[in-house]
Amino acid sequence: MEKTVLFDFIDGAKEKIIARGRKFFDCPELGFKEFQTMEMICEELEKWGVPYEKGIAMTGVKATIGKGCGYHIGVVADIDALPGKDGGCIHSCGHSIQTTLALTVLEALVQTNFLEETEGCVTFFFTPAEEFIDFSYRDGLIKEGKLEFRSGKQNMIALGCFDDVDCILSAHANGDRETKFDVGSALAGFLAKKAVFQGKSSHSGAAPHLGRNTLHGAMLTMQAISFLKEQFPPEAGLRLHPVLTETGGDVNQIPGETILETYIRANDRESLFAAEKRFDACVGHCAAALELGWEIKTTAGYLPLRQSDRLNETVKENMLLLCEEKDIVKNPVSGASGDVGDLGSLLPAVQFGFSGIEGRFHSSDFIIREEENCYIRAAKVLAGTIFDLLTQPEKQVYPENFSEKKEQYLSLLRQNQ
Structure with a gap:
């Protein structure tokens, strides 16, 4: 035929x-x-x-x-x-x-x-x-x-x-x-990340020094991530756009828990998993710098x-x-x-x-x-x-x-x- x-x-x-x-x-x-x-x-x-x-x-x-x-x-x-x-x-x-x-x-x-x-x-x-x-x-x-x-x-x-x-x-x-x-x-491949920052709630006017502000930890991490993007060449296709999904607390309360979530996208496996490792380091070191606890939940996306x-x-x-x-x-x-x-x-x-x-x-x-x-x-x-x-x-x-x-x-x- x-x-x-x-x-x-x-x-x-x-x-x-x-x-x-x-x-x-x-x-x-x-x-x-x-x-x-x-x-x-x-x-x-x-x-x-x-x-x-x-x-x-x-x-x-x-x-x-x-x-x-x-x-x-x-x-x-x-x-x-x-x-x-x-x-x-x-x-x-x-x-x-x-x-x-x-x-x-x-x-x-x-x-x-x-x-x-x-x-x-x-x-x-x-x-x-x-x-x-x-x-x-x-x-x-x-x-x-x-x-x-x-x-x-x-x-x-x-x-x-x-x-x-x-x-x-x-x-x-x-x-x-x-x-x-x-x-x-x-x-591109991607992984889903959920970082939970754990701190201490406190009155934001009377005793902010007694709290540990988790929103500060998340914001510091977002800044670190913005610098992280420059460590990968354009062809790696790294895409990292974190968002705060939960900030915790009220206007007069130091937030005791804040959640940051993002996808990590990259064009190859090596870049994807290297970016994941550095993302986790950003979360851990930024939280530690402010005496915060943290947990990271990783959900597999696609390769x-x-x-x-x-x-x-x-x-x-x-x-x-x-x-x-x-x-x-x-x-x-x-x-x-x-x-x-x-x-x-x-x-x-x-x-x-x-x-x-x-x-x-x-x-x-x-x-x-x-x-x-x-x-x-x-x-x-x-x-x-x-x-x-x-x-x-x-x-x-x-x-x-x-x-x-x-x-x-x-x-x-x-x-x-």
């Missing part, structure tokens, strides 16, 4: 694909609440006779096609949305497009019988709760034993869903209006995304079948984060970008402007990459030390829950 057979199928189903995309866009649900989305995915799979598992990490779906004795490709699509106006939800990060792309490629592979000509297989993972939000709900599920972690992919990694996968393919909308695709993008250069070569080759070199942005750097970075720390992974969006991400003015690029061209890039990986073994990339890396990864998460 030629690759054009897959492309022709996608072109022939264009109207149906776009209608499917609009249907999923109109069904936004928050993470671990995507029950209707899960059922809609399963309805499509049942129409094509594809076996699947559902309810993984609450609302995830997993479907494998192919013989399963050769190279194993994982295609990952997020399915959750974000809060919108008036208590509603909106697909303002493009995850409904990811879901549609995955289903489009899956259908193309099934209906053309391409996998019957190969020894490989493809597993499609529809993953919940990529957006790192709604903590009270998620932490409640963790306490009930229904989940272990706050994100969908983190839970699915722990459940062993990716243990026999050789590589990960994914795609995500970008905000570029001048080009069609990006390749090799970097996503930086490091993409596979070899896989991206194949991705770009397929982009060039659909556009010119000038239409592809190479190696953009983003301050955003995603749990695909966690997968990329364990397996060879790519997440290429596609344009076609208008408005700001994570806002109510987000719209899908160019459906052709979002739903059709992007699907062809994904399908073409799968075709090449399964028909040209020299393009295949395999994981290294997966079990050891997974053990270390889960240990890190569990230490920072």
Whole structure:
């Protein structure tokens, strides 16, 4: 079979694909609440006779096609949305497009019988709760034993869903209006920090000297953090913007407890964990200087995304079948984060970008402007990459030390829950 057979199928189903995309866009649900989305995915799979598992990490779906004795490709699509106006939800990060792309490629592979000509297989993972939000709900599920972690992919990694996968393919909308695709993008990793300063309350007029002002400790720490930022080069992408979430006390009272919270973001693991170490030192030394107690709570976020250069070569080759070199942005750097970075720390992974969006991400003015690029061209890039990986073994990339890396990864998460 030629690759054009897959492309022709996608072109022939264009109207149906776009209608499917609009249907999923109109069904936004928050993470671990995507029950209707899960059922809609399963309805499509049942129409094509594809076996699947559902309810993984609450609302995830997993479907494998192919013989399963050769190279194993994982295609990952997020399915959750974000809060919108008036208590509603909106697909303002493009995850409904990811879901549609995955289903489009899956259908193309099934209906053309391409996998019957190969020894490989493809597993499609529809993953919940990529957006790192709604903590009270998620932490409640963790306490009930229904989940272990706050994100969908983190839970699915722990459940062993990716243990026999050789590589990960994914795609995500970008905000570029001048080009069609990006390749090799970097996503930042992040950790959440909560520093609690403990002091002594006292009357601020009659006896301030008898108190130990925790607000002073937090303010001194914020100043130290502002100096800390200059210790990292621009390419590290360090982002540290602490806020005071609780200041304690009244206007006539020395505050006996103050809470400072922040995300630490960086483009690589070394910078991320170096910044964490120095942040903790800022808190501890500034508190000690004012004879304050302190505690630091660390919650694991996502790891930086490091993409596979070899896989991206194949991705770009397929982009060039659909556009010119000038239409592809190479190696953009983003301050955003995603749990695909966690997968990329364990397996060879790519997440290429596609344009076609208008408005700001994570806002109510987000719209899908160019459906052709979002739903059709992007699907062809994904399908073409799968075709090449399964028909040209020299393009295949395999994981290294997966079990050891997974053990270390889960240990890190569990230490920072």
